[in-house]
Amino acid sequence: MGKVLYIACILVMISTWQENIALNNDSNAFKALYLHLMPGLSKFAHSFVKDPLAAEDIVADIFAALWSNRSGLMKIEHLRVYLFASVRNACMNYLQRRDRITFYAFEDMEVLLEPLVAPTNPEQQLIMGEMTLAMQEAIDKLPPKCKLIFRLAREEKLKYKEIAAILSISVRTIDSQLAIALQRIHAAVDSHLVK
Incomplete structure (x- = not known):
């Protein structure tokens, strides 16, 4: 919230x-x-x-x-x-x-954006630090187009239609690229939690 x-x-x-x-x-x-x-x-x-x-x-x-x-x-x-x-x-x-x-091409782009909000509780900062590291590693391994779309949607909090307008692509492309990104990030975080 x-x-x-x-x-x-x-x-x-x-x-x-x-x-x-x-x-x-x-x-x-x-x-x-x-x-x-x-x-x-x-x-x-x-x-x-x-x-x-x-x-x-x-x-x-x-x-x-x-x-x-x-x-x-x-x-x-x-x-x-x-x-x-x-x-x-x-x-x-x-x-x-x-x-x-x-x-x-999207493949030629290196995306650098930062999240909007950082946790304020020290315990949350420690947990978020570990999780952020695992997530960042997974994000860095995403294909460039997928990474750009993920960061605009999740970190800049832009809507799919807004991203589509910015990048001149379809909303379906955004949806499929975000699904790929989330699947890969989820797998990386799960493997980090198992360790």
């Missing part, structure tokens, strides 16, 4: 910041939005471009464009999804300009 409440609070904060930016030109709300979303978006961009400085520049450019077009910000229904999709598109444009190729 704690994670659900946390995510709900985040979504309310993002919506409030979005409204304050669009209606009041609130630079403090923009700064808060930027500081909250920049790390995850930068890691997402890095998954595509493999260059941390270029990833940060791409995300900074997205936020600069967002500020420039802030009067139309209320027309965006799901700001997080919009930003992830914008970053993906900007990364693809960057790669096209840089490498003069039109497509990067």
Whole structure:
């Protein structure tokens, strides 16, 4: 229940910041939005471009464009999804300009995203540390496409339709890739618990 409440609070904060930016030109709300979303978006961009400085520049450019077009910000229904999709598109444009190729396969991507919530109880931290290590090893062994979808769904808490929009794939693909990921992670955690 704690994670659900946390995510709900985040979504309310993002919506409030979005409204304050669009209606009041609130630079403090923009700064808060930027500081909250920049790390995850930068890691997402890095998954595509493999260059941390270029990833940060791409995300900074997205936020600069967002500020420039802030009067139309209320027309965006799901700001997080919009930003992830914008970053993906900007990364693809960057790669096209840089490498003069039109497509990067999921298999060429290394995904780096972090979970939203960490446990606060020391005992839970110890248990979660062991389980997280086993899970992380299993996640690292997932195929790149499967790993990207898993992390967007489980760690960024995006809905299947949102992921489909971001990655331009079908909801069925997301469902099947998550089933593969969960099966492999479950097997790894089970084998860790048996030890």
